[in-house]
Amino acid sequence: MKGLLLFLAVPALAAAAPAPDLVGFEQRNGEQLPLGTRLTDARGVARPLGAYFGTRPVVLIFNYFRCPLMCSLVSSGAIDTLRALRLSAGSDYEVVTVSIDPTDTPAMAAERERQDVAHYGRTGAAVGWHTLVGAQAQVAALAAAAGFHYRFDPRSGQYAHPSGLIVVTPRGVVSRYFMGVDFPAGDMAAALRDAGANRTGNSVFSLLFVCFQGDAPQGRYSRVIWISLWAAVAATFLGVFGGIAWMVRQERLSRTGGPG
Numbered sequence: 688m689k690g691l692l693l694f695l696a697v698p699a700l701a702a703a704a705p706a707p708d709l710v711g712f713e714q715r716n717g718e719q720l721p722l723g724t725r726l727t728d729a730r731g732v733a734r735p736l737g738a739y740f741g742t743r744p745v746v747l748i749f750n751y752f753r754c755p756l757m758c759s760l761v762s763s764g765a766i767d768t769l770r771a772l773r774l775s776a777g778s779d780y781e782v783v784t785v786s787i788d789p790t791d792t793p794a795m796a797a798e799r800e801r802q803d804v805a806h807y808g809r810t811g812a813a814v815g816w817h818t819l820v821g822a823q824a825q826v827a828a829l830a831a832a833a834g835f836h837y838r839f840d841p842r843s844g845q846y847a848h849p850s851g852l853i854v855v856t857p858r859g860v861v862s863r864y865f866m867g868v869d870f871p872a873g874d875m876a877a878a879l880r881d882a883g884a885n886r887t888g889n890s891v892f893s894l895l896f897v898c899f900q901g902d903a904p905q906g907r908y909s910r911v912i913w914i915s916l917w918a919a920v921a922a923t924f925l926g927v928f929g930g931i932a933w934m935v936r937q938e939r940l941s942r943t944g945g946p947g
Contacts, residue, residue: 710847712864713834720859724829726785726819728799736783736829737859739817744862744882745781745855749835749848751788752795757850760868762799765852768807771774772879776807778817780879787830787837787846789823833861854878856885860898863888878946 722737739745748765750758762784769776776782785854786796798820807816821829830837837848853867854875862882865875880890 710838711836711849714864715834718861720832722859724825726821727793729800729818731793739783740859744778744879745783747853747855748784749787751786752791752799761850764868768870768872768875772876776812781815784818786820788838791820854882856882874883
């Protein structure tokens with residue numbers, strides 16, 4: 688099966704941590720990010736992640752520049768939401784995008800950053816917009832700390848990854864997760880205010896959005912990706928239909944006055 692595009696949107700229990708090989712978000716509210724992680728910006732300058740923290744909350748987005756579908760939707764959805772806020776990038780918060788693909792270059796980051804800032808369309812936003820690339824070990828450690836679990840499929844050369852973004856406090860502590868590609872402006876404003884005050888939000892019930900494009904699964908990593916995705920689907924349907932069956936049973940019992 689060639690050129691298969693897999694796009695899953697299934698209900699997930701947000702507080703549950705995925706198994707090590709699963710693709711998805713593990714909500715790690717209160718987790719301190721490794722601010723010593725060295726990443727390279729769009730001008731080719733390597734700095735620790737902490738250089739982008741300290742005074743303002745941060746909207747943290749993981750993606751990669753060759754992503755065939757989801758990454759552009761996440762970026763576009765995030766920017767549309769941020770445009771709707773009275774708060775502004777560069778003065779009220781920072782936007783940090785980190786590529787999960789170690790082959791992405793500073794030149795590619797510069798082009799993506801230029802497009803994103805132009806889409807955002809506010810004067811002075813460029814000073815608060817940072818698109819970063821880095822070595823695999825550095826990015827993987829940061830993504831793991833942030834609870835962003837992804838997998839590379841060597842056959843297709845693509846990444847299976849969840850979609851969404853993370854709001855982080857000025858101290859580099861994970862505050863709140865937003866899942867999917869559409870982020871309510873009111874919730875985002877509240878999350879930025881809370882994070883700006885170094886408050887940590889609660890885990891949220893979410894939809895698990897996974898993007899993966901490639902051939903039929905072959906090899907160990909492809910099997911891991913596909914088994915993980917189908918396991919997530921199976922667990923979700925079991926949970927959903929099990930819950931429905933339980934509610935139907937409870938309703939019947941209430942009508943009959945209870946068991947026995």
